[in-house]
Amino acid sequence: MNRISEKADGQELLLQGNEAIARGALEGGVIFCAGYPGNPSSEIIETLIQASRDLSIYVEWSVNEKVALEAAAAASFAGCRALASMKQNGVNVVSDFLTNLALSGTKGGLVLVTCDDPGGISSTNEEDARLFARLAQIPLLEPATPQEALEMTRWAFELSEIIGNIVLLRSVSRLSHTRSNVQTGAIPDNRVTPRVDTNTPFHTFPVVAKDVARHEKLIQAADLYETSPFNCYEGPNRPEILIISSGCAWNYVSEAVQILGLEERAGVLKLGTTWPLPKNLLEKHLGSCDRILFVEEIDAFMEDNVKSLGADLGKKIGLKEYMGRASGHIPLGGELSPSIILRVVGDLFNLSWNNIEYQLRIKELTNDLISAREFGFCPGCPHRGSYYAIKTALAWDHRDGFVSGDIGCYSLGLFPTGFNQVKSVHAMGSGLGIASGYGKLDRFGFDQPVITVVGDSTFFHAGLPGLINATFNQSDILLLILDNSATAMTGFQPHPGSDATAMGEPTVPADIEGICRALGAYVEVEDPYELDNAARTIYRLMQKTGPRVLVMRRKCALVQGRQGGFPYRMRVNPDRCLGEACGCGRYCTRVFRCPGLLWDKAAGKAKIDDVICVGCGICGDICPQEAIEREKKS
Ligand code: SF4
Numbered sequence: 001m002n003r004i005s006e007k008a009d010g011q012e013l014l015l016q017g018n019e020a021i022a023r024g025a026l027e028g029g030v031i032f033c034a035g036y037p038g039n040p041s042s043e044i045i046e047t048l049i050q051a052s053r054d055l056s057i058y059v060e061w062s063v064n065e066k067v068a069l070e071a072a073a074a075a076s077f078a079g080c081r082a083l084a085s086m087k088q089n090g091v092n093v094v095s096d097f098l099t100n101l102a103l104s105g106t107k108g109g110l111v112l113v114t115c116d117d118p119g120g121i122s123s124t125n126e127e128d129a130r131l132f133a134r135l136a137q138i139p140l141l142e143p144a145t146p147q148e149a150l151e152m153t154r155w156a157f158e159l160s161e162i163i164g165n166i167v168l169l170r171s172v173s174r175l176s177h178t179r180s181n182v183q184t185g186a187i188p189d190n191r192v193t194p195r196v197d198t199n200t201p202f203h204t205f206p207v208v209a210k211d212v213a214r215h216e217k218l219i220q221a222a223d224l225y226e227t228s229p230f231n232c233y234e235g236p237n238r239p240e241i242l243i244i245s246s247g248c249a250w251n252y253v254s255e256a257v258q259i260l261g262l263e264e265r266a267g268v269l270k271l272g273t274t275w276p277l278p279k280n281l282l283e284k285h286l287g288s289c290d291r292i293l294f295v296e297e298i299d300a301f302m303e304d305n306v307k308s309l310g311a312d313l314g315k316k317i318g319l320k321e322y323m324g325r326a327s328g329h330i331p332l333g334g335e336l337s338p339s340i341i342l343r344v345v346g347d348l349f350n351l352s353w354n355n356i357e358y359q360l361r362i363k364e365l366t367n368d369l370i371s372a373r374e375f376g377f378c379p380g381c382p383h384r385g386s387y388y389a390i391k392t393a394l395a396w397d398h399r400d401g402f403v404s405g406d407i408g409c410y411s412l413g414l415f416p417t418g419f420n421q422v423k424s425v426h427a428m429g430s431g432l433g434i435a436s437g438y439g440k441l442d443r444f445g446f447d448q449p450v451i452t453v454v455g456d457s458t459f460f461h462a463g464l465p466g467l468i469n470a471t472f473n474q475s476d477i478l479l480l481i482l483d484n485s486a487t488a489m490t491g492f493q494p495h496p497g498s499d500a501t502a503m504g505e506p507t508v509p510a511d512i513e514g515i516c517r518a519l520g521a522y523v524e525v526e527d528p529y530e531l532d533n534a535a536r537t538i539y540r541l542m543q544k545t546g547p548r549v550l551v552m553r554r555k556c557a558l559v560q561g562r563q564g565g566f567p568y569r570m571r572v573n574p575d576r577c578l579g580e581a582c583g584c585g586r587y588c589t590r591v592f593r594c595p596g597l598l599w600d601k602a603a604g605k606a607k608i609d610d611v612i613c614v615g616c617g618i619c620g621d622i623c624p625q626e627a628i629e630r631e632k633k634s
């Protein structure tokens, strides 16, 4: 049995934050779980898939986040406890349904988990999804540690059933991916038989009455928050500065206060329940101090809400000095860290803090653990071949064409590893929608060819409406579906083109070419490892008009590596390689840039790194001197 599925309580497990959220959901009696993969949230559903082998729960990777929450809501309407999980961008996708669901209300406990990504470490933005709690007027919980992640998730189902509405739980990358020992509770037996009471339908009408009811539910949550164990205070009765913090950022505040020896001078109020605010608790602490610093990840969400409360309480608590993002004390962008908070708190208390020494010490401790890695495609990646073929075709075409990009590993087409071919990247599926707009600009004299790329998983998630728009409006688009048969960037989760579900059950894969043809697009298929053929096909399709689709199909190199490997042993023939002298400007290592190709400074020639090169063989076609040679493995 998987340790996460152990039903008895009282275990101490070393858990990642996301595993603790999954365990909390199991202890909270969840039976239906759905999500769409995306860092830093993916491990929640992955952990629940493991648990589904031992426990009677259902888990799915949905086609997108909105459908994930809709599917989870069905379980809630039928009286079961359900969870939907996603990263911050996913909450945008969900938001239309979410704001309506918040009016209709729910029945079985329903929890939406968002994992935000301060600093956009694995995202296209660093959006703060907490704002959706305020937009939808639903309760928000923010765990600070893996232990709290477990306990808050477990309680979130209870809260959802008490108020009859969905609850938002917000993690951030640093919490989702940290590990610590966690004390577990028991996993209850599922005794609920799903049943929808047809006398109590779920909808938003009458809208005003439902809106009033939603606000009353929020007031009920606020009352429960006043005595919540997830809020706590440490420090003197009348601190010189009150630091109000939430979630992961609280850990940095605690550490800074301790390191700087400020336990008797600074007060730290940790809020785990950040929307709606526990007003009485805040009134008590705001009244105790005139200088208040806010420390929270991404936006000034809590800061703005507490300042607004402070204005309401003005006559009782008096005038305050508020410090945070608005005052410039906390940086406007980027992930917080212990060293940033040490500097901020140290400055406020006039304590000198040698940040440089602290950073050097961290570097010293981590240098041996982290090896340098270029921001690029893996060795053998089919996307390198696709972008090389695109680059070649666009160069042949001479009309200053470019690529409208999308979200996935292939977003790296923005950078040298993808030959800088991509000129825009926004949200899932946006590359196609944008291209469908470019495809109608010819009537105004626009004459640049536009190629749009989308991965197989993103195609199903949000690409289809863009293609339908292009075919219906007969837009001039050339869509390259970079089909590597996996949701590769987030850990190879199945998608609707796969032949098995998240729980390993066989299913009918959606036929990409069939779908595109059914929508009226002209369709061909190419292999991105066949550089010359692929470039010629792209060039030929660029000369046509109307909606055209080229499926570039080749398995992700990491999947291929596990499923039998690659056919070639590569070498650079030193007699053929002319190095700097050949006039190619070291094309292989400077332009093609597969990490399996190295520049041998001493010899002044290229060479293969036998440890990194997987033997895909595609670089064998790029050298003008034909110096890169393939030998079939026996
Ligand atoms: S292998 Fe070919 S492309 Fe690379 S440096 Fe040598 S001659 Fe130039």
Ligand code: SF4
Pocket: 379, 380, 570, 594, 595, 596, 597, 608, 612, 613, 614, 615, 616, 617, 618, 619, 620
């Ligand atoms: S064969 Fe060439 S392109 Fe393929 S992994 Fe090796 S060095 Fe890279």
